[in-house]
Amino acid sequence: MGIFILYKTILSSGILMLSLLVAMYSTLIERKIAGFFQDRLGPDRAGPWGLLQPMADGIKLFFKEEFMPNTADKFLYILGPSLTMLIALLTSAAIPWGGNLVIGGKEYPLQVADINIGILYIFAIVSIGVYGIMIGGWASNNKYALLGAIRASSQMISYELAMSLAIISVVMMTGSLSLKDIVAQQHGLNWNVWYQPVAFLIFLVCAFAECNRSPFDLPECETELVGGYHTEYSSMKLGFYLFAEYINMFISAAVMATLFFGGYNFPFMDKLALSPNAMAVIGFFVLFTKITFFGFVFMWVRWTLPRFRYDQLMRLGWKVMIPLAILNVVITGIVILIN
Amino acid sequence: MMFTKYIFFFLSILALYSALMVLMSRKPIHSVLYLTLTFFAIAGHYVLLNAQFLAVVHVIVYAGAIMVLFLFTVMLLNLNKEEVSPKPVWIKIVVIIAGGTLMIVMIGIFRGYDVALKEDPFLTQIGLVKNLGRVLYKDYLLPFELSSILFLTAMVGAVLLGKKEQI
16 A cells, blocks of 8 residues: 555656656747747757756746736636646546556556546546636736636637547547546557547647637737736746646647557557566657657647637637537447447 | 545535635625535545546536636626625515525425435445446436436527527
8 A cells, every 4th residue: 555655656746747847848849849930940049959948938937026916806816827737737647658567566557547537537627727717817807818718718618518529439439438448449550540530630629729729829819918818927927827838738639649549559569579667668658759749730730820710719619610529429329330 | 434534524614615605705706716616525525425427527517617607707797896785674584584494494304314324325336437327328218318308408498599689
């Protein structure tokens, strides 16, 4: 029991550190990629190749002046960014990061909690993710912030529906809500994306919307709303909002890789005939490569596509994504019935 | 398990406190947020009863969707005024009588209820999604389908009401 608790503590703090580190360097990678797309260099002053840029940004954010509007709701104003950060970090608990480690004849899974409803757990956390933005936007007592918060909430509710409907078809095929089972079924190259390409596309689009990433970054649309929901935020409180966005991106890339691209599975994995420990480590790196790829897709889309207009966004969500997702569920059901 | 007991008490106190604060908060936004907190505390109780599916669906549906819409509406209405206009006396009397009646009914219900624990208080596996699905789609298929139709009707009604009138 003691070893079990120790192991879980080490694992969860490791994952926490990993998501923070990844989020930190995503900011640098994003700026480098933006530079690449716009034919410039990107940050390269701090350290070799600009590697110390995230540190410099972090230090800058910490030392900036804390500012709070006079008319703000003090408690909620602080609660907003804290909640956003907390919720962003909660999701990683249910993701299987690799196979089982075997130490001293005992199996240690590389997953903090194998909940039998893992995928629903992730959706529950995603669905409450909007609270931080709404609370922050409202508590600032600023019209632009409020508009951003309201946009965020309606956007998230709309896209959540299509997202869950896209997942239902995957769950119908797998017959389980546990992420571990879903990954185990995609052994080798038997990935879900070959069977459910439509569901994957819907999920991808909705993931952009759920992370408030361009082309769906209307809650913080700077051409219309100054800074959107974080107009009134400064210093590390703003840093939390920005940081949580990168963590969310990392986690949604991980969920995408897990659900549709086989998680830690890779082709010809049976032919290697390695020990389970080596397989677990390789599996982790394979999953990480997939996550990096999806992170790149996120940035690629952001620096290539223009922003949607709000009515276009709503129309896309309700009139295209949801009917398409329902159709996908029905077709999946019919195919399963025939087989 | 002592640990579960402590969690139970913590969640119960949290649920009661936040439910009270829903009524006592001055700002409507605070009330809505406290109501969300109540839902989380109740979801925690479901987890303690090993009904994880119910807990998660509770969070998704209530905290994730319904309360967000509530918050949305309250924010748009801008009910931010601190002072609440004092109610006339007769309204207070009516409220007290109505509330008291409800309390009498509740007391009546709980007095008639056998609180003594049964031999097997609850089956630990009953809340898992497999068993729940089996029960819903086998034993209670008709009520389940009927309530689905009810929801569908409500949805169609809402869409119809929300539609702009075409003259």
